[in-house]
Amino acid sequence: MVARLTDLTVATIVRRRSRLPASLIVGGALVLILLTIAALAQWIAPYPYDQMHIRDRFLPPGLHYLAGTDEYGRDVFSRLLFGSQLSLALGVTATLISMGIGVPLGLIAGYRRGVTDELIMRTLELMMAFPPIMLVLLILAVTPPSLMKTAIAIGVLAVAPIARVTRSVTLDLMSGEFIEAARARGERLGYMLMRELLPNVWPVLMVEASLRVVFAVLLGAVLSFLGFGVQPPAADWGLMISNGRAFVDTAPWISLAPGIALSITVIAVSLLGDGLREVLDPRLGSGR
């Protein structure tokens, strides 16, 4: 199965463009738009994220303030744009961290088997036994909060699932005779992992990574909501939802706007992941 899966190179994906799934196109476009907005937030936001307009507190969405203002008269739309930077940065950084640790661990565990495998996998399972929020809170509660630390905490949390996926694909690949041919040449560990195994694990990891970004953004919002993540006055979607909670009945837009933005992000990345899986997995496409 894996051998066939990995037959699909980018070239074949492009060649099959006529049948690219709608989810990939929509999700990809949305993610692209979100990334562009985040990158250009400084320039397209009408106001700085922390500028207070004391006379314009609790204004509903209108021409001046596209998404209304909050309890300090700050422009919710501008905060939303700046907030996308933090949320997406958190999602991507956390995923990069978990991939950076999880992929090598999974590769080594699957390649070496035996004691190494047991040691790595049992340790990771130990981590998985903790409730995720507890683990992150433990890390964040004992030290002063910062964005990087939040990213690391969330990233470490996702190491175990990434390593498991990597390991299971690696185990499948290990039965391939090209691995044995490489061993018959006496190849070193580094070459085996980087050249023989990693390129074949990559398509599966791409899909896994897109799902991990979603989890990380959501968890980041949860942490901010609880007060352990990004600190005010910084604009973070989770934090904005949390702050707006008190005024939900009088000024619902303060929470609603970041809520909608978060939902769109989650849906976009999920669609992208779904689309990627459909293209990369021959079982869901037309079998060759």
Add this chain to the structure above:
Amino acid sequence: MNGAGPLLEIRNLTIRYREDDRRITAVRDISFSLKLGGSLAIVGESGSGKSSVAGAILDFLGPAAEVTGAILFEGQDLAALAPAQRRRILGRRIGAVFQDPFTSLNPALRIGRQIAEPMVQHLGLRPAEALGRAEAALQEMGIDRAAEVARAFPHQLSGGMKQRALIAAALACEPPLLILDEPTTALDVTVEAQILRLLSRLRRDKGITLLFISHNLGVVRRLCDEVAVMYASQLVELGGVDRVLEHPAHPYSKGLLASRPPLAAASRGSRLAAIGGQMPTIAKPDTGCVFAPRCPFQEPRCNAGPQSLTMTPDGRPVRCWKSDSLGSWPYQLVMPSVAPVFRRGDALINATELSKIFEGRGGLIGWRLSVARGRPRLHRQPRRVAAVSDVSFSISPGEVLGLVGESGCGKSTLGRLLLQLLRQSGGSVEFDGADLARLPAQALSPFRKQAQIVFQNVGSSLNPRLSVGEALERPLALFSLAKPRDRIRRVEALLEMVRLPAAHRNRFPHQLSGGERQRVAIARALATEPRFVVCDEPVSALDVSVQATIINLLADLRDKFGLSYLFISHDLAVVAQLSDRIAVMYRGRICEIGTAAEVLAPPYHPYTRILLASAVDDDQAPEPTAGRLAGAAQAGCVFAARCPHKLGSLCDTQPPPLRAASASHTIACHLDTFPVSLPCVSVDRAAVGTG
């Protein structure tokens, strides 16, 4: 049922598959008919469309397939029937058995239930009654303990037993027609012979009509009256099995028959007749003969327009306009004077009392919890399997040692022990006089350069993410065999050596055919300029015509570079073609070793004789009893449980002595006189006729 008409008639059957926006024609305008009690074989290589014909009759091609033409069964057009009506006929009146007995049975259901199911469905029997009949059916398939087998789960049975159970299930409703799609391809030769014997008995006793689909002409001869040869979606020849196999009319049939190696020791200079090139994936018959590009008899008129079926003088349809005037398929035989003479010298690789024992599952899973005297106890339960025991032999520079045996006999493990891909549990391997086990890990590198391996599975022997060029450059870089700027030239030279165009450097494995992949794998092994190559079933996954070209290539490379091979195969004929000496292996032990001619001629080890007899279907060959169930490690001869010449308790308790039949021929057996007197195998082109 009308008695006069044919049981099955296919008229102008055409099958197209829609893929993306293209349409691929898998079967093009095929017609044939099959009488009640008759047997017809459809023969062709992979991709010829033969299985699609069976799929169209059985209605499981799926919505992507477009089927036109008529499929008349008992005078009724199956294609015109409503799905429900058709299903009723398929279960009751047509039975089907497929290639892979290992995946055809549901692993979660007992065998008996799987045979009883169609009887409950189609005959309306009560489950208990159907189960009783299932047991009787198993008995009829030649299974001794039918009641026990009916209660077993599929994983408890051997491949042959599973295939018997599947045949029993297909025949449960006593259908007049049985469709078999490569039913013996996944099985060992001895088991294949048993299944074929079972099928011909069923034909004789019950008058079952067979539609048999296969790539193996030798198998077809044993079972069928008529044969239809398919090539690139077309029927190219149809006729009585003896006529087609003795006097093939179409060039492709000639080539197919000629490229199959004979079951005889070959001289060093001989090469197999091969069909060059490969089957087109998308044939365009309108512009000329589909076989013309590979045909040695090809001339301009062949490409003038579509080929139609013409009649040979003896009334066989053949798709070749000049079939009357063709000679036999051309052989390219190397002259004996040109071929190097081989003399055995000092050993290049020397195995002494080599053993490999696999321990049961390690880690936490190996532990078992049991309760003894009311106290729970945790203990390790080692499951030890001796894959190779006490094997000694040597291979000289330039020598080819063939290693034959059935699946699971330990032949692949032995090959990996020689290359130190696995560590032996006992004994030693010497390469060029140095004991490999004593070498430190770093010192193994020069050995790795000199000893390489070629694998069976063309699907996984190349890394799908590396281009051919990258795969071939790696060994050059690893062993510093070429400066970076010279590497491309060296890669191209390697490709030329295995007769592939230099432009293939930029291709990826999935863009290559099976034969091409195997050539790249051979080039990769030879890139390190080795002296010794383990060829582990290198041609078993390839079509017959491609097989011959790879065997010839291996022979050429052997002569050119003076290579030594350990050539592993389950196919005696293939091994005989290439080997100077042959070792026969059974359950981890070598039971006979000698020069190719000595092993293929009497005196035989009893097991070798069964292998030979199975390969040619000697009807008088003693039926080997089931060997799979025979207990764990034995004190005596490993073959005793299956041996037709067993001497009694001696064979069970004493290890067999090594008897020298000649200076170079050793047989491990208690028998004083080997079974020479028994009907022996004719050694000439036994499996197939000459072209």
